[in-house]
């Protein structure tokens with residue numbers, strides 16, 4: 001059993017295989033220690049491909065399997081690994097030690113085979129490396145600094161300390177993808193202190209110890225601790241989804257690689273659906289939607305005119321001696337209904353009520369009166385039919401569910417009671 005001090009010494013000098021080869025998804029190692037880690041286990045290894053959260057990139061996930069339990073042949077190895085493996089749920093670095101956070105314990109001295117969830121890691125490297133290219137180009141062309149970076153599970157956001165126009169965003173996106181097509185190497189440098197002082201690079205903050213520089217020739221040079229793709233071609237398409245004003249600068253939302261493909265597939269599906277629904281060519285769906293919108297507003301105007309005509313017809317039918325008005329309509333604009341009530345109030349001194357809707361779905365109503373307290377009617381409707389409603393003495397509005405005949409009868413009683421008839 002190693003002494004506590006020796007474990008610490010060994011753990012801070014864990015061999016970081018992800019720096020030697022960012023594509024190394026399988027490795028072997030020895031367990032230095034296994035401790036309680038929050039409500040899980042924390043395992044320290046003498047070497048690891050698991051990258052601990054840092055530089056805006058989440059910690060790796062994967063599996064650790066005790067050696068000798070992998071089985072004989074490749075097939076058996078696969079199944080036994082899946083059955084016997086300890087799941088690495090997260091990787092975190094504390095005081096220079098890399099903690100593999102697991103669901104099950106391992107013992108110090110165990111020889112293990114480690115395997116990354118490399119699909120996830122590669123996806124993150126695609127997003128992160130794409131971010132370097134965008135930030136490098138924005139810095140070089142427009143002198144803006146990346147002041148915030150978040151690599152989420154779905155989207156990546158970049159905050160810049162200045163605004164970018166639509167044209168500038170398009171230029172940045174074009175140049176970024178040209179850098180991908182050129183399949184440039186992503187180089188890692190560990191410059192000496194004097195060399196570093198003379199070097200132009202982004203993220204020039206005070207970093208203790210050796211600074212790791214990640215450079216893409218002619219595109220970006222930045223201090224960064226995370227793993228990246230080996231060549232820019234691996235990133236695949238870089239797509240900027242939006243770039244909007246944010247805290248005095250702008251926030252860019254981007255996806256690259258497999259996420260950009262997913263995004264394209266989803267958008268293609270949307271465009272196809274709209275294209276079929278509107279019988280428009282895919283490249284012309286935007287114009288088709290605008291055209292439909294114009295048609296809808298023209299139809300709405302026409303409908304409003306027809307409804308207004310129908311309601312003025314109703315007004316004409318009010319007899320000179322009539323006290324109360326009660327109108328039931330379906331699919332009418334409430335503005336037109338309110339205008340009807342206002343005009344009816346000028347002709348009749350009793351309750352002027354209008355109900356819009358159906359018996360099944362209920363009615364929105366407005367009741368006005370130049371002489372009576374309409375709140376009494378609203379209260380009676382609430383008490384008999386439920387729903388809601390209220391307002392001023394001269395006008396109430398609300399919603400009620402009931403039968404037309406019963407509502408009419410109730411309002412007639414209300415009016416009669418108030419006028420003492």
Ligand SMILES: [Zn+2]
Pocket residue numbers: 055128132214224225226228
């Ligand atoms: Zn980086």
